[in-house]
Amino acid sequence: MDNVIDVVEFAPALLDRDDSRIQQAVSIVSASNLAVVASPTFKASYSGLLKLFLDQFATADGLRGVTAVPLMLGAGAAHALAPELLLRPVLTELGASVPAPGLYLPEHENQWEPLIQAYSTRWIEHLRPANVHRTNN
Template sequence: MTRQIAVITAGLSEPSSTRLLADRLADATRTALAVRGEQVEVDVVELRPLAHAAVDATLTGFTSGPLTEALDTVARADGVIAVTPTFQASYSGLFKSFLDVFTIDHADALRGTPVLLGATAGTARHSLVLESAMRPLFSYLGALTVPTAVFAASEDWGAAGQADRTAGELASRIDRAAGELAGLVTGRPVRATTEDDGFGEVVDFATLLSR
């Protein structure tokens, strides 16, 4: 069976450091799962194109199209990587809007699901966003957050033309967090690819009358 990893990335620019961190975490997780003999499929949920749909869903309580597909992707995942830019010492409004909409149809879908947390910002002063804002949010949703969260400031990527600094401390933290996520994912049963509504096989009315 193939493990499903959903990557939520809330970067507002294109390209963005948020997407860069999300991709690095996804690659490291894929490697960590492969080492454990697990097949893995990674689905990236880019929130920027879903911004208007998320606002509409917040107002109406209904989702459709790509937004519904994105929500379902996260709901059926065996593990989640969630990365947001930092605004006012917290996660972005787009990130929160998506999770608010997620609870409309998938209120308990993240309960017990391993989640790796990541955040980006211009300076390291905002690194506490992971513990002060993101971890409490996912704990409220019942998710199983991995011990190591990953923060990346602009300086962690190096200036233009310089070597990527992920070969140092950031890379080590990424690998450690990915290993923890992989360990939690492999310790859980593989999720079914289709949702079970709890009612089992439907028996037609005529058959019921004949019993």
């Protein structure tokens, strides 16, 4: 099943660890085989909203068993390494496996589909095992 969690939809609740919507979102991500974790580049890093969401994973292994793809949008090539330098470390710190490089999409690009398709074609074999080996209880 595909799920989309947009942290903007429950931004104020990110400060309340007892909020049921946040707990459900954390459960969905924790139980995922593959998670694309995306953020715009903001002040040369990922957004504060994403940081608040990732802080909800209480333990260092909160994403253990999840294969993650760090994805960031940015205004220019100067931030092209942001997914690798900023988002990958926090995902691995939370226990996620990040077997492929992060994906950076320039926000001024009108057509992301060819970039995403090229990335998928290149890295699918590294990302696929998560979908084959993980079982959800």
